Amino acid sequence: MGASHGKLSADDLDFLLKETRFTRDEIVAWHSGFRMEYRRGFMSEKDFVHTYKRKFPDGDGVMLGNHLFRVFDSDHDGKLSFREFMFSVNVIHRGTKEERLDMAFKLYDINGDKKITKDEMTQINEAMLSLVGPIMETSAPEDELNPAIRTKRIFRQFDKSHKGFLLFEDFAEGIKGDPIISKLMLEDPAPRR
Known part of the structure; x- marks a missing residue:
């Protein structure tokens, strides 16, 4: 640009x-x-x-x-x-929730191939937990602090057809039910004017 x-x-x-x-x-x-x-x-x-x-x-x-x-x-x-x-x-x-959702998908889709693999999800979960982990350590269940375990849980929830990867539609539907991703990516950080 x-x-x-x-x-x-x-x-x-x-x-x-x-x-x-x-x-x-x-x-x-x-x-x-x-x-x-x-x-x-x-x-x-x-x-x-x-x-x-x-x-x-x-x-x-x-x-x-x-x-x-x-x-x-x-x-x-x-x-x-x-x-x-x-x-x-x-x-x-x-941004609208849709715009933030698109940005979140691009964040997880590390190689830009329009799908999120378990490895990509684990890498972003690790990055997010390294940022917010110290805050969550006292309040989150222990398995939520392990990137690989989190990825397995998310894929069980999001990958309804068991493809082994997530398309945008899978991600969009599933993210709404994940409190950590939803809070970090979709909630308004500031009131709208």
Whole structure:
């Protein structure tokens, strides 16, 4: 999607006004903050993971941060442009449940083949648990803290036809019944305006 350099272009502003739920003033303010923090006009994966780790100081955000960067970097050029950043912020903070569900599926579908394997599910469960595990250790059943056991349980619930992988439809139906994934991926993080 290209890196943004210096001033926010009229094309980028118009595009973001059409494609996100942010106002002109909000986009300009986000751009100003983005440019102050990332003077090169883009966020590298290392920058993103560092920022993500600061947001979650009680957990290990490295693994999940790397996976989120993969999803947010929609053109896969190794750089998070301002447009890509705003799309991601839009989905997370103002997206519909369907948009967040699509993003969650892409997170789990590590290789992008439109299906989630048990190995992919285990990797993301491990990343999520490394982030929220310290918080959950006192309240979650022990088997919920083991990525492989969690994956087996999720596949039993989600893979109704026993294919050994999940398609988007399987995932969408099943995620609604999984409190951890649903809370992390589908709940509104902030009230809508």
